[in-house]
Amino acid sequence: MKSLIPALLLIFCLAVVSLFVGVSDVSLWSVLNGTADQRQVMILLASRVPRTIALLLAGSGIAIAGMILQMLARNRFVEPSTTGTVESAGLGMLVVLLLAPDMPVMAKMLVAAVFALAGTGMFLAVLRAIPLRSVLMVPLVGIMLGGMISAVTTFFAYRFDLFQSMGAWANGDFSAVLRGRYETLWVAFALTIAAYIAADRFTVAGMGEEFSTNLGLNYRRIMAIGLVIVSMVTASVVVTAGVVPFLGLIVPNIVSMAMGDNLRKSLPWIGICGAGLILACDIVGRTINAPFEIPVGTVLGIIGSLFFLYLLLRRQSRVA
Amino acid sequence: MIGISGVSKSYGQTVVIDDVSLTLPKGGLTSIIGPNGAGKSTLMSMIARLLPIDRGTVMVDGLDVALTAGDALAKRLSILRQDNHLAARLTVSDLVSFGRYPYSKGRLTDEDRGHIERALTYLGLDELKHRFLDELSGGQRQRAFVAMVLAQDTDYMLFDEPLNNLDIRHAVAMMKLLRDAAKDLGKTVVVVLHDINFASCYSDHIVVMRRGRLFRQGVPEEIIREEILIETYETDFKVRDMDGNRIATFY
Ligand SMILES: Nc1ncnc2c1ncn2[C@@H]1O[C@H](COP(=O)(O)OP(=O)(O)OP(=O)(O)O)[C@@H](O)[C@H]1O
Numbered sequence A: 001m002k003s004l005i006p007a008l009l010l011i012f013c014l015a016v017v018s019l020f021v022g023v024s025d026v027s028l029w030s031v032l033n034g035t036a037d038q039r040q041v042m043i044l045l046a047s048r049v050p051r052t053i054a055l056l057l058a059g060s061g062i063a064i065a066g067m068i069l070q071m072l073a074r075n076r077f078v079e080p081s082t083t084g085t086v087e088s089a090g091l092g093m094l095v096v097l098l099l100a101p102d103m104p105v106m107a108k109m110l111v112a113a114v115f116a117l118a119g120t121g122m123f124l125a126v127l128r129a130i131p132l133r134s135v136l137m138v139p140l141v142g143i144m145l146g147g148m149i150s151a152v153t154t155f156f157a158y159r160f161d162l163f164q165s166m167g168a169w170a171n172g173d174f175s176a177v178l179r180g181r182y183e184t185l186w187v188a189f190a191l192t193i194a195a196y197i198a199a200d201r202f203t204v205a206g207m208g209e210e211f212s213t214n215l216g217l218n219y220r221r222i223m224a225i226g227l228v229i230v231s232m233v234t235a236s237v238v239v240t241a242g243v244v245p246f247l248g249l250i251v252p253n254i255v256s257m258a259m260g261d262n263l264r265k266s267l268p269w270i271g272i273c274g275a276g277l278i279l280a281c282d283i284v285g286r287t288i289n290a291p292f293e294i295p296v297g298t299v300l301g302i303i304g305s306l307f308f309l310y311l312l313l314r315r316q317s318r319v320a
Numbered sequence B: 001m002i003g004i005s006g007v008s009k010s011y012g013q014t015v016v017i018d019d020v021s022l023t024l025p026k027g028g029l030t031s032i033i034g035p036n037g038a039g040k041s042t043l044m045s046m047i048a049r050l051l052p053i054d055r056g057t058v059m060v061d062g063l064d065v066a067l068t069a070g071d072a073l074a075k076r077l078s079i080l081r082q083d084n085h086l087a088a089r090l091t092v093s094d095l096v097s098f099g100r101y102p103y104s105k106g107r108l109t110d111e112d113r114g115h116i117e118r119a120l121t122y123l124g125l126d127e128l129k130h131r132f133l134d135e136l137s138g139g140q141r142q143r144a145f146v147a148m149v150l151a152q153d154t155d156y157m158l159f160d161e162p163l164n165n166l167d168i169r170h171a172v173a174m175m176k177l178l179r180d181a182a183k184d185l186g187k188t189v190v191v192v193l194h195d196i197n198f199a200s201c202y203s204d205h206i207v208v209m210r211r212g213r214l215f216r217q218g219v220p221e222e223i224i225r226e227e228i229l230i231e232t233y234e235t236d237f238k239v240r241d242m243d244g245n246r247i248a249t250f251y
């Protein structure tokens, strides 16, 4: 637990950097010695601080959701964007745009969460119905399911001329996060705390239904709780910033390699590393091609796909 | 006492457990033997409520396993299955700690820690306790799983082929450990065994399953007999008395 402190300090430094990177020039120094003008303080409070907080909450939330999903599906290769969760949340957003575009953000998030829940539940039901021989089939099934759901979304988005608005969330981007538009992410944060409280249950569930039953854990109930957490966290991130791919895959796998899957020990690390990775990717995306921004979803997409390949190749070499 | 009455199980059209009624006395070590596919694991899983029972009931100390709350039963009865594969990456001591989950729900007390340490020591895992399960040999992993069940410290302990992957020294140690648990701690231990001579030397009671049915049951002297073994396994056997034990040879 003690070694968490340096890690937290590192996150804090990244967060400070994140606050002072951007097109408009706001410097840490001018804020500290009071020479910053009103416009600069305004930018900091209305845009930079919300963006950084949103990144922290989304990063830790998605990483933890990814880990829980891996325990529930008992598969290392799944995360919200390979289980149909993200795509279902997107479909939910489309439904909101079509039927009740003026809903408050929180209500939008809840609708998206209900869709995400249904989609992820369907994925897990498929896994139960067809026991898969290969671990790689599991994410493939999820990606196929997600593809089907997003095809439906695309079809209706075209029909109703909503393609522009739907396109915006397809790639995670925190540049539009403003005060008043990211607060649903606190729901994700509350749920990650809940996940930590139930950490031992998720670890037991990760040992499988028979182990759980032997230890007196109600397997179905913990599956349901896990599904709700994963769906709500994913939906709140998708509604706020869009799809953040691969984060829920990379972070849990790295932490698992280093310290195993006893979630009581590893969940805090997963949260911290998730926040750190997304902050770092966001900073890279904002500086590498300044003054233009590369969305964090794109940066993560590149890093994540490389990491995914590494995981696959590593597995091959261990089997061989 | 475990009371099994009229239990049946089918998969589709295939009946794999056919109307089995059986009483396993409280205390002592009972071995279940029988050829592959006889239904030993299926029966054991139904006793431990891991598999739904199609027909019939299983009562453990007067509690119907199908109706009793899962967490209450987890403090009375534990099971180690035949194949254990974990997707989660846990250390040996993590795994054994989860044996205490029914009592502590994750918040370990000193008493829990005592059980965990003892289980690790009994199974000779002190040196290995910080290793990950996927970094162990098959036999070491098997011992870790047994230690977990031991830490669960229930009155009834079911082990499906606990000698899997164990070398001779560890197999003997395991059987002694289980017998001592029955004798000294008053546990009721039920094991599925393929090694007939272990069953013969260590059991108080032997149950023979064949083709989904209860074939014979009794004390070792009644069961370890040439005609019964030949009929059970459809293989030639010779049974000798050695140092007061009945030993079967079958080459
Ligand atoms: N899920 C299942 N679906 C269909 N048939 C099954 C299933 N599980 C077990 N069976 C069948 O039930 C029968 C009993 O299986 P069981 O595992 O109980 O045998 P066993 O006595 O434990 O054998 P072994 O000594 O090989 O462990 C076997 O014929 C098996 O093929």
Ligand SMILES: [Mg+2]
Pocket: B040, B041, B042, B082, B160
């Ligand atoms: Mg078996």
